[in-house]
Amino acid sequence: xxxxxxxxxxxxxxxxxxxxxxxxxxxxxxxxxxxxxxxxxxxxxxxxxxxxxxxxxxxxxxxxxxxxxxxxxxxxxxxxxxxxxxxxxxxxxxxxxxxxxxxxxxxxxxxxxxxxxxxxxxxxxxxxxxxxxxxxxxxxxxxxxxxxxxxxxxxxxxxxxxxxxxxxxxxxxxxxxxxxxxxxxxxxxxxxxxxxxxxxxxxxxxxxxxxxxxxxxxxxxxxxxxxxxxxxxxxxxxxxxxxx
Amino acid sequence: xxxxxxxxxxxxxxxxxxxxxxxxxxxxxxxxxxxxxxxxxxxxxxxxxxxxxxxxxxxxxxxxxxxxxxxxxxxxxxxxxxxxxxxxxxxxxxxxxxxxxxxxxxxxxxxxxxxxxxxxxxxxxxxxxxxxxxxxxxxxxxxxxxxxxxxxxxxxxxxxxxxxxxxxxxxxxxxxxxxxxxxxxxxxxxxxxxxxxxxxxxxxxxxxxxxxxxxxxxxxxxxxxxxxxxxxxxxxxxxxxxxxxxxxxxxxxxxxxxxxxxxxxxxxxxxxxxxxxxxxxxxxxxxxxxxxxxxxxxxxxxxxxxxxxxxxxxxxxxxxxxxxxxxxxxxxxxxxxxxxxxxxxxxxxxxxxxxxxxxxxxxxxxxxxxxxxxxxxxxxxxxxxxxxxxxxxxxxxxxxxx
Numbered sequence: 268x269x270x271x272x273x274x275x276x277x278x279x280x281x282x283x284x285x286x287x288x289x290x291x292x293x294x295x296x297x298x299x300x301x302x303x304x305x306x307x308x309x310x311x312x313x314x315x316x317x318x319x320x321x322x323x324x325x326x327x328x329x330x331x332x333x334x335x336x337x338x339x340x341x342x343x344x345x346x347x348x349x350x351x352x353x354x355x356x357x358x359x360x361x362x363x364x365x366x367x368x369x370x371x372x373x374x375x376x377x378x379x380x381x382x383x384x385x386x387x388x389x390x391x392x393x394x395x396x397x398x399x400x401x402x403x404x405x406x407x408x409x410x411x412x413x414x415x416x417x418x419x420x421x422x423x424x425x426x427x428x429x430x431x432x433x434x435x436x437x438x439x440x441x442x443x444x445x446x447x448x449x450x451x452x453x454x455x456x457x458x459x460x461x462x463x464x465x466x467x468x469x470x471x472x473x474x475x476x477x478x479x480x481x482x483x484x485x486x487x488x489x490x491x492x493x494x495x496x497x498x499x500x501x502x503x504x505x506x507x508x509x510x511x
Numbered sequence: 512x513x514x515x516x517x518x519x520x521x522x523x524x525x526x527x528x529x530x531x532x533x534x535x536x537x538x539x540x541x542x543x544x545x546x547x548x549x550x551x552x553x554x555x556x557x558x559x560x561x562x563x564x565x566x567x568x569x570x571x572x573x574x575x576x577x578x579x580x581x582x583x584x585x586x587x588x589x590x591x592x593x594x595x596x597x598x599x600x601x602x603x604x605x606x607x608x609x610x611x612x613x614x615x616x617x618x619x620x621x622x623x624x625x626x627x628x629x630x631x632x633x634x635x636x637x638x639x640x641x642x643x644x645x646x647x648x649x650x651x652x653x654x655x656x657x658x659x660x661x662x663x664x665x666x667x668x669x670x671x672x673x674x675x676x677x678x679x680x681x682x683x684x685x686x687x688x689x690x691x692x693x694x695x696x697x698x699x700x701x702x703x704x705x706x707x708x709x710x711x712x713x714x715x716x717x718x719x720x721x722x723x724x725x726x727x728x729x730x731x732x733x734x735x736x737x738x739x740x741x742x743x744x745x746x747x748x749x750x751x752x753x754x755x756x757x758x759x760x761x762x763x764x765x766x767x768x769x770x771x772x773x774x775x776x777x778x779x780x781x782x783x784x785x786x787x788x789x790x791x792x793x794x795x796x797x798x799x800x801x802x803x804x805x806x807x808x809x810x811x812x813x814x815x816x817x818x819x820x821x822x823x824x825x826x827x828x829x830x831x832x833x834x835x836x837x838x839x840x841x842x843x844x845x846x847x848x849x850x851x852x853x854x855x856x857x858x859x860x861x862x863x864x865x866x867x868x869x870x871x872x873x874x875x876x877x878x879x880x881x882x883x884x885x886x887x888x889x890x891x892x893x894x895x896x897x898x899x900x901x902x903x904x905x906x907x908x909x910x911x912x913x
Contacts, residue, residue, distance in 0.1 A: 271676045273641055276664040277634070284629070292609065301610055 320354035327355070330362065334411050341412035351375065351410065376404040382427050389457060391415075392427045418454045425457065429505050436506040446470070446504065471498040522870065528795065529865030538857045538869045541877040542850075543593040546885050548699045548721065549849045550590045553889075555696035555722065556729010557583040558632070558688060563759070565685040571755035577902040578740065579733045580636050585892035587628055593885055594620070596876055616702050627695045631688040636900075638680040642669050646905035658899070696725040703852060710785035711792070711856040716774045723767040728845035730760045731838040738835055740897065750827050757834045761817040764841065768810050788863040796858050796866055801851045809844010813837040 299305040327348040328335045338344060349355055353368035370376070373395065382392040399407070407416040415424070422443045423430035433439055443449075452460035465471065474484040475498075487493075493501060503509050520536050527536065561579035563569045595601045604621070612618035644663035648656055697718040704717025714720075734756050741748050778786065793801055813836075819825070820833040854869050872878035 271673045272668045273638075273664075273666045273673060273677065274680075276666050277637065280664060288608075296609060 320356050321349055322354075322356045322359035324348055326359045337409075337411045341414070343410065343413055370410075371405055372403055373401070376408075376410075384428050384431075386428070388428055389425050391425055394427075422449070432505045437508055438504065438506075465499075465504075468498055471504075519870075523868050526868035527865060528791075529860070530862055531860035531865035531867055532862060535860050535865075535867055538854065538867065540853055540857055541597065541869075542854075542871055542879065542882045543597045543877050543885070545846070545849045545853045546882050547590065547593040548696075548853070549728070549846055550586050550593070550885070550889070551696055551699050552721065552725030552728050552845065552849070553732050554583045554587045554590060554627075554729070555692040555725040556727065556731075557586070557733050558692040558729070559726050560730050560733050560756070560759070562685045562689050562692075565682050566689065569755065571749075571751045572759075574749045574752045574902070575733050575737050575756060577639065577900070578737055578897070579729075580632070580639065581893060581896045581900060581902075582733055582736060582889075583729075584632050584636060585896055586889040587624075587632060588892055589885060589889045591620075591624060592888075593882075596881060596885075599876075616698070616705060620698075623695055623698050627691050631684060631691045635681055635684040635688060637664075638677045638684065640900055641666055641677055642674050643900075643905040645669050650905075693722055697722050703856070706856075708861065709856050710783060711789060711859070712852070714774060714778075716770065716777075720767070720770050720774060723763065723770050724845050724848050727760065727763045727767045727841060730756060730763055731841040731845075734760060734834060735838040735842070736893070738831065738838075748831060750830070753831065753834055757817060757820065757837070760837070760841070761814070761821070764810060764814055764817070768814070785863055788859045788866075792855060792859050792866060796868075797851055797855050800847050801855070804847040805844050805851055808840055809847055810841075813840045813844070816840070 324347045331348075335348075338346075338348075349367075351370055355367040357365040358367045377393070377395050380391055380393055382394050386392055404410070408414075419425060421430075433441075446465055447462045449462035450460050453462055468489060469476075472489045473479065474481045475487055476489040477486045479486070498504075523536055557579045560572065561576050561583065564572050564576040591604075595604055598604075607618055607621040608625075611622070641663055644659050645666055646669065648659035648663055651659060700718035700721025703712040703721075704714055707713045734753070737756070738748060738753070778789065816833050816837040820830050820837075825833070858867050858869060859865070860867065874880050
């Protein structure tokens with residue numbers, strides 16, 4: 268059967284479009300455009316060409332052995348030297364004429380140690396306005412072995428977040444020692460000598476069970492209230508009026 | 512340190528209900544992304560109506576056949592623009608063809624679109640109009656003659672044999688075209704349905720619901736256009752055709768309504784952890800759009816109107832009015848459907864604990880004016896197309912198919 272003429276015409280158009288598409292795709296555009304290998308090697312070249320800024324921790328150790336050892340035993344052992352001192356490749360190359368940065372004012376340390384409710388509890392945090400105003404941090408703290416210059420007297424020195432929460436709660440007037448017993452050791456080695464926490468419902472019941480003395484504390488029937496749950500599964504002791 | 516909230520968002524902060532994540536305050540898919548599925552839906556629906564004539568031999572709908580094809584074409588030509596305007600950098604859009612991302616449904620849009628436009632719609636329209644183009648090319652004076660000659664690809668043969676071949680070609684293309692129309696709009700639904708992080712979208716029914724609502728809106732649009740254009744020309748409306756199209760519209764709305772009801776009941780019965788926030792979304796944010804506009808005015812009222820027009824022996828003039836009302840209400844309803852899917856899906860927090868607000872721009876690139884322009888543009892294109900390619904077959908035809 269002979270093909271109708273319109274089929275030939277439309278076929279020419281289709282062939283033209285298809286040829287054009289194939290021509291553009293396979294001839295005009297360089298293969299590199301589609302190849303991920305080319306992109307990858309270009310990225311590697313670009314990164315390799317960047318100047319090296321950091322000397323690396325072991326380079327510091329060669330000359331500053333004393334500070335190195337001190338830091339390795341202290342709380343800052345997880346930090347690299349260049350975290351505080353900045354990129355020091357230039358200093359390692361030419362120690363005399365290039366000096367690395369050393370933070371000596373009050374601006375740098377609060378980057379980590381200013382009070383922030385999101386930081387983990389026990390992480391040393393200060394209120395920069397009230398904590399020895401204007402005094403540079405390094406007058407009291409040695410950054411290579413950052414222990415407090417004197418043993419903290421109050422729990423709030425480390426547990427700032429809890430202290431701030433409790434201050435707003437009905438438990439504000441209770442000293443921490445009402446519920447926690449902390450040994451002297453805890454102040455020096457906080458993680459190896461943990462303070463105690465209440466263990467039983469009866470502990471809270473000392474104030475909150477019906478018939479107990481303290482008239483300001485809300486009373487509950489200890490035997491029936493809350494079923495088998497422990498008090499702090501529903502009530503947060505540092506802010507008991509907060510809703511769970 | 513507290514991040515600064517851009518001034519245009521501080522206003523929205525006041526309208527947040529409950530808890531949301533910080534990066535959820537800004538709604539990224541704007542009204543343009545509402546317009547996009549609405550437009551493609553009209554394309555698919557109009558095409559399906561057209562295919563009734565050729566594949567299923569529904570003679571009554573013949574008067575709307577060419578109009579439906581041209582409607583599909585003019586809306587399809589505008590369909591990618593909401594996306595291009597939303598994404599920006601239109602000049603780079605061709606790159607999705609050069610370096611196709613085969614595993615991304617969104618990146619495949621170019622191919623789905625190109626296939627439907629060039630593989631189906633243009634080809635079908637060309638075969639359908641070829642004989643007439645040849646005749647008009649002979650009748651008209653230049654420069655219109657050159658336009659018709661060029662459009663017919665300088666074809667000349669209008670013998671019975673050649674026209675018979677055209678008819679066969681149209682039929683074949685339509686048969687391939689039905690699944691392709693399903694693909695085009697099912698694909699749009701698939702994109703939403705496959706976003707598993709969003710419980711409002713993530714549903715395997717989504718492509719099918721999209722498709723049925725597309726058919727509803729497309730049929731309603733062609734009905735509307737047929738009535739308007741014929742009246743503007745002072746020609747009598749073919750009541751048989753209107754009744755038939757309206758009955759298809761009725762069935763389509765019934766199926767669409769059942770599917771959406773099924774989807775709704777299924778979600779309610781499954782009661783996944785998202786059900787509470789979705790209930791809140793419907794009752795607080797989408798009550799007007801979903802319950803009133805989409806379901807009541809966009810579905811139940813048109814259904815009642817169509818039922819009334821069919822069961823009561825109403826006279827043709829009243830019937831026309833009823834059909835016209837139903838068609839308009841359905842457009843409103845389907846646009847609300849798209850709005851509720853696209854905007855609704857972005858109004859609740861991924862935490863399932865809060866609701867955001869969407870504030871539409873007026874004049875910006877993604878604003879109301881752009882959206883209205885995009886909704887208007889297909890009608891302008893259609894105006895030109897109908898002028899250039901009239902629905903009436905060319906006279907002085909040696910052969911005239913029944």
